[in-house]
Amino acid sequence: MKNRLRVAxxxxxxxQRRTVNRIxxxxxxxxxxxxxxxxxxxxxxxxxxxxxxxAALPALPxxxxxxxxxxxxxxxxxxxxxxxxxxALLWGAAVTVAGDMVQSALSALNANFWGLxxxxxxxxxxxxxxxxxxxxxLIQLRRNR
Amino acid sequence: MKNRLRVLxxxxxWSQADLAxxxxxxxQSVNAIETGKxxxxxxxxxxxxxxxxxxxxxxxxxxxxx
Numbered sequence: 001m002k003n004r005l006r007v008a009x010x011x012x013x014x015x016q017r018r019t020v021n022r023i024x025x026x027x028x029x030x031x032x033x034x035x036x037x038x039x040x041x042x043x044x045x046x047x048x049x050x051x052x053x054x055a056a057l058p059a060l061p062x063x064x065x066x067x068x069x070x071x072x073x074x075x076x077x078x079x080x081x082x083x084x085x086x087x088a089l090l091w092g093a094a095v096t097v098a099g100d101m102v103q104s105a106l107s108a109l110n111a112n113f114w115g116l117x118x119x120x121x122x123x124x125x126x127x128x129x130x131x132x133x134x135x136x137x138l139i140q141l142r143r144n145r
Numbered sequence: 146m147k148n149r150l151r152v153l154x155x156x157x158x159w160s161q162a163d164l165a166x167x168x169x170x171x172x173q174s175v176n177a178i179e180t181g182k183x184x185x186x187x188x189x190x191x192x193x194x195x196x197x198x199x200x201x202x203x204x205x206x207x208x209x210x211x
Contacts, residue, residue, distance in 0.1 A: 080174035080183050144173040144182065 019072040023065055030061040030126065062126050084140050092133030099128050148205045150179045153197050167196055 165172040177183035194201045
């Protein structure tokens with residue numbers, strides 16, 4: 001598995017590799033911010049200003065990824081790959097909106113979802129969008145092997 | 146849109162990867178064009194025509210028209 005990932009990574013063009021690295025860095029930042037958020041909001045000082053700052057922080061990696069993907073799309077010379085990536089992003093957006101609809105329905109019904117508060121599932125929007133986009137991209141590329 | 150890409154490529158004994166390298170695109174792009182899943186842009190169509198030393202019309206044809 002590790003070797004297959006390495007082979008796939010080595011097949012990427014320079015600009016694709018750079019984009020993957022930057023997205024990975026943003027995802028790591030997202031994870032660290034989420035963990036820091038949890039500890040600060042759960043156990044730390046709950047001063048209003050701090051809460052607002054920490055609540056807004058997870059948006060930064062999201063913007064970073066959007067900028068990285070946007071720059072990649074501008075620089076990608078292969079029009080088919082460009083189209084495939086845009087399609088994958090649209091699938092990601094569709095799945096995220098659908099996920100939000102489910103979350104809203106669960107909230108309206110005051111239902112618990114595997115013990116999770118439905119409201120907290122919204123925090124996973126970015127992960128859902130990214131995972132759905134990635135799967136869509138892999139499926140499309142596999143169909144054109 | 147129909148195309149003769151596979152035939153032209155076979156005549157030169159090029160693999161999809163060879164053609165992709167010459168066009169500076171991914172092999173998936175070549176496969177998608179050959180199977181008719183993707184219609185190339187005009188610049189890429191011109192590039193193909195130049196590579197195969199022919200005209201765009203000799204490579205691509207409209208399924209409804211001539």
